Amino acid sequence: MSFSWENVLIHPTDTLRDALEIINTESLRIALVTDNLGRLCGVVTDGDLRRGLLNNLSLNDEVSLVMNSNPVTADVSTPKDQLYLEMEKKGILSIPLIDAGKLVGLETLRGTIGRALYQNPVFIMAGGFGTRLKPLTDTCPKPMLHIGNKPILETVIRNFIKAGFVNFYISTHYMPEQIQAHFGDGSELGINISYVHEDQPLGTGGALGLLPKDLPEGLPLIMMNGDVLTKVDFQRLLDFHVENDADATMCVREYDYQIPYGVINGEGNKIISMVEKPIQRFFVNAGIYVVSPRVIASVPKNHHIDMPTLLEQHMHERSNVLMFPIHEYWLDIGRMDDFNRAQADIHSLGLD
Structure with a gap:
């Protein structure tokens, strides 16, 4: 399983099915919606997809209909400890990183903690x-x-x-x-x-x-x-x-x-x-x-x-x-x- 943020990029016209495949396949459990210039349009989580389906959207509808178009973001220079506190405060697991208006990365809660993952039940x-x-x-x-x-x-x-x-x-x-x-x-x-x-x-x-x-x-x-x-x-x-x-x-x-x-x-x-x-x-x-x-x-x-x-x-x-x-x-x-x-x-x- 990959931890590369580039692998979770989609476009606003991609479908819910495309987002679902990314979320189920990649380990970051999020899809990042960007335009052709690399600017962040929004983010999509499994919860966004499920709420869309409950509202009678189909898997073939565009992901722009369910994405969070106003996600929490941070400048790429933000220290990890500040990112950790922000994620804890907001109850979120990741924050897209922005530089000069463009998406350049994704910081995760686990990444800021810097600890290994345990598979132990x-x-x-x-x-x-x-x-x-x-x-x-x-x-x-x-x-x-x-x-x-x-x-x-x-x-x-x-x-x-x-x-x-x-x-x-x-x-x-x-x-x-x-x-x-x-x-x-x-x-x-x-x-x-x-x-x-x-x-x-x-x-x-x-x-x-x-x-x-x-x-x-x-x-x-x-x-x-x-x-x-x-x-x-x-x-x-x-x-x-x-x-x-x-x-x-x-x-x-x-x-x-x-x-x-x-x-x-x-x-x-x-x-x-x-x-x-x-x-x-x-x-x-x-x-x-x-x-x-x-x-x-x-x-x-x-x-x-x-x-x-x-x-x-x-x-x-x-x-x-x-x-x-x-x-x-x-x-x-x-x-x-x-x-x-x-x-x-x-x-x-x-x-x-």
């Missing part, structure tokens, strides 16, 4: 009922509740996109139509999204058994709950898992609990030590995992199992399940106070 659990967030979830699945200006699930997905991941699977159960209607096949975000549906809730690990058998061979999968906001470094997590040749890696958070009383230790009726209001520290499951193909293959279709139970089985088999402590921001949006905290945090985190 990302599997997001989005089927829960969100009972503790009622009445908000009476008419909306929890991952589709808005934090800031977009659904929780979109923030999660965009965070993975920034890290270079492009292949996504979403597990649904409760109100799946809302999730699929919003994200579609992922082309609007420049990624691939497929869905697996749980007819009955299968636990946090059971949906692994619904994944297709043609996942990229040999590649570990990142699995995450769809109601978690985090700034964890997914690339570092994946590198850790691969470098240690783990069967599975669980992200963990340190959790402190202060006992509100003085703790007395004794032998018989003799006090041997006293500790006033001691703090105990634990590692808790953060709801983010990396699992290798052998773990995925071990889950039968429509088999109910939670991830801790699944990982315990593999621990007993090979003792090769690791933990990855995360110190970055992390919030499980399970209760109303978590939801309210997320609304306050989102703008300062750079995740909105």
Whole structure:
């Protein structure tokens, strides 16, 4: 697949079919419409084409009927960090570059980040009922509740996109139509999204058994709950898992609990030590995992199992399940106070 912007050039009189072929063939997921003098007339995305077809246009109609004739552009001398901020602000994946009125290039979000693309699947659990967030979830699945200006699930997905991941699977159960209607096949975000549906809730690990058998061979999968906001470094997590040749890696958070009383230790009726209001520290499951193909293959279709139970089985088999402590921001949006905290945090985190 090519990353050359010259390969996505078309003319205003070319057809929707021509644009569709370019978008489906080239990796930039956009067509650039130019005139005979090399000036930019507009841009076309998959969403533009689908909206045109829904408005009864045919594939033989001219692309000028659906193109965005006023796209965001930038001067070719604009620094990459400014281009990145503009794309983030506008929620777009690329910006045409202009020099003396003519199109001379295309900068992409991935290009400004300067990171490699990962073919590893990302599997997001989005089927829960969100009972503790009622009445908000009476008419909306929890991952589709808005934090800031977009659904929780979109923030999660965009965070993975920034890290270079492009292949996504979403597990649904409760109100799946809302999730699929919003994200579609992922082309609007420049990624691939497929869905697996749980007819009955299968636990946090059971949906692994619904994944297709043609996942990229040999590649570990990142699995995450769809109601978690985090700034964890997914690339570092994946590198850790691969470098240690783990069967599975669980992200963990340190959790402190202060006992509100003085703790007395004794032998018989003799006090041997006293500790006033001691703090105990634990590692808790953060709801983010990396699992290798052998773990995925071990889950039968429509088999109910939670991830801790699944990982315990593999621990007993090979003792090769690791933990990855995360110190970055992390919030499980399970209760109303978590939801309210997320609304306050989102703008300062750079995740909105």
